[in-house]
Amino acid sequence: MEALNVAAIGCGYWGPNLVRNLVEIPGSNLRAVADLDPARLAAITTRYPQIEATTTDYRELFDLGLDAVTISTPPETHFEIAKDCIENGLHVLVEKPLTTNSDDARALIELADRHDRILMVGHTFVYNPAVRELKRLMASGALGEIRYIDAVRVGLGLFHPTLNVVWDLAPHDISILIYLLDALPTHVAGQSVASLRPDVDDVAYLTMMFPEKILSHVRVSWLDPSKTRRITVVGSEKMVIYDDVEPNEKLKIYDKGVEALQSAETFGEFQFNYRYGDIVSPFIDFKEPLRVQAEHFLDCIREGKQPLTDGRNGLLVVNVIEALQEAISSTGDQVPVTGELQIGLNGHHSDPADARPARDLIQLTQS
Numbered sequence: 001m002e003a004l005n006v007a008a009i010g011c012g013y014w015g016p017n018l019v020r021n022l023v024e025i026p027g028s029n030l031r032a033v034a035d036l037d038p039a040r041l042a043a044i045t046t047r048y049p050q051i052e053a054t055t056t057d058y059r060e061l062f063d064l065g066l067d068a069v070t071i072s073t074p075p076e077t078h079f080e081i082a083k084d085c086i087e088n089g090l091h092v093l094v095e096k097p098l099t100t101n102s103d104d105a106r107a108l109i110e111l112a113d114r115h116d117r118i119l120m121v122g123h124t125f126v127y128n129p130a131v132r133e134l135k136r137l138m139a140s141g142a143l144g145e146i147r148y149i150d151a152v153r154v155g156l157g158l159f160h161p162t163l164n165v166v167w168d169l170a171p172h173d174i175s176i177l178i179y180l181l182d183a184l185p186t187h188v189a190g191q192s193v194a195s196l197r198p199d200v201d202d203v204a205y206l207t208m209m210f211p212e213k214i215l216s217h218v219r220v221s222w223l224d225p226s227k228t229r230r231i232t233v234v235g236s237e238k239m240v241i242y243d244d245v246e247p248n249e250k251l252k253i254y255d256k257g258v259e260a261l262q263s264a265e266t267f268g269e270f271q272f273n274y275r276y277g278d279i280v281s282p283f284i285d286f287k288e289p290l291r292v293q294a295e296h297f298l299d300c301i302r303e304g305k306q307p308l309t310d311g312r313n314g315l316l317v318v319n320v321i322e323a324l325q326e327a328i329s330s331t332g333d334q335v336p337v338t339g340e341l342q343i344g345l346n347g348h349h350s351d352p353a354d355a356r357p358a359r360d361l362i363q364l365t366q367s
């Protein structure tokens with residue numbers, strides 16, 4: 001396999017994780033890194049002396065004969081940098097959110113199509129094996145009908161200087177929900193507050209209604225004493241908690257449920273039948289999600305396939321955030337979401353999980 005020549009733009013908090021993976025992946029030749037801050041560049045080359053070039057001006061990368069770049073700079077800069085890179089013939093992997101407005105996201109998609117370049121978004125959790133297992137569980141029918149989904153992503157910081165917590169943290173949960181349900185929310189509502197600085201909301205409660213009346217709620221906060229990354233999926237047959245902070249048992253399947261007995265003639269006679277069964281934590285063959293994501297990016301370049309989280313997927317997440325922001329500014333009214341979901345349709349989107357043999361999840365959870 002011929003190695004692809006790549007560079008990483010942005011080496012702040014998150015960028016070094018991408019750098020590490022691009023150094024380690026066979027088939028990736030990380031030749032250069034770019035950051036406005038020379039101290040960040042020095043930190044990277046001290047750790048990885050094999051990197052040939054560093055620059056404070058990412059445009060110097062265009063002379064190196066590269067195939068692709070990753071962009072992990074602040075979200076407000078994604079559009080300009082990604083546009084420049086695509087126009088200079090590079091495939092790009094942009095960190096989430098793709099852009100900070102949907103016009104820019106659409107422009108990038110159009111540009112990437114026109115230049116026949118891969119535009120991928122770092123919706124990392126879609127590449128998380130526990131999330132993928134959860135999706136397979138839901139799709140297998142083992143949970144029954146999905147009643148609602150609750151997501152919590154809170155902790156102390158990291159405060160973003162200009163972008164609010166909805167743009168910073170909610171893209172993760174929105175991309176997970178779209179992936180799990182293979183659908184877009186039809187309506188959203190939300191409320192948020194700015195506790196520390198007047199214009200940057202740091203706590204938000206977001207509600208999204210998906211087709212078939214699947215209610216979802218996402219709570220994001222930079223102002224919480226306990227780091228929590230938890231999603232609860234409640235089905236008519238079983239319930240699942242996905243806890244990303246848990247080192248080993250990330251998924252727990254609860255054989256718990258309740259049904260209203262049909263025989264009652266008046267409301268007062270309604271009887272409920274509660275079921276308390278086993279709690280099972282399935283084995284998950286865990287691999288670092290960023291590694292799966294970066295390998296998928298390189299595979300898509302080699303094979304000319306659209307990534308699972310391509311520019312259109314990035315646009316959908318931006319559309320949902322824009323609708324949420326509108327709902328928040330209209331003091332909690334419901335706002336419709338625009339866009340059309342294309343994940344998995346027309347066969348040209350590839351999915352790294354397709355290569356793995358499917359396990360019989362129904363049997364696993366019923367044993």
Ligand SMILES: NC(=O)c1ccc[n+]([C@@H]2O[C@H](COP(=O)([O-])OP(=O)(O)OC[C@H]3O[C@@H](n4cnc5c(N)ncnc54)[C@H](O)[C@@H]3O)[C@@H](O)[C@H]2O)c1
Pocket residue numbers: 009010011012013014015034035036037040056058071072073074075077081095096097122123124168
């Ligand atoms: N996928 C995830 O789980 C995850 C986690 C954290 C952050 N992120 C995303 O990663 C991106 C970066 O976030 P961060 O927390 O690392 O931010 P950061 O502020 O810590 O780092 C950004 C870096 O980009 C550099 N930079 C800014 N403008 C630049 C330019 N024009 N050219 C080159 N370098 C430039 C800055 O000097 C800084 O070192 C954001 O899009 C964020 O949403 C993703």
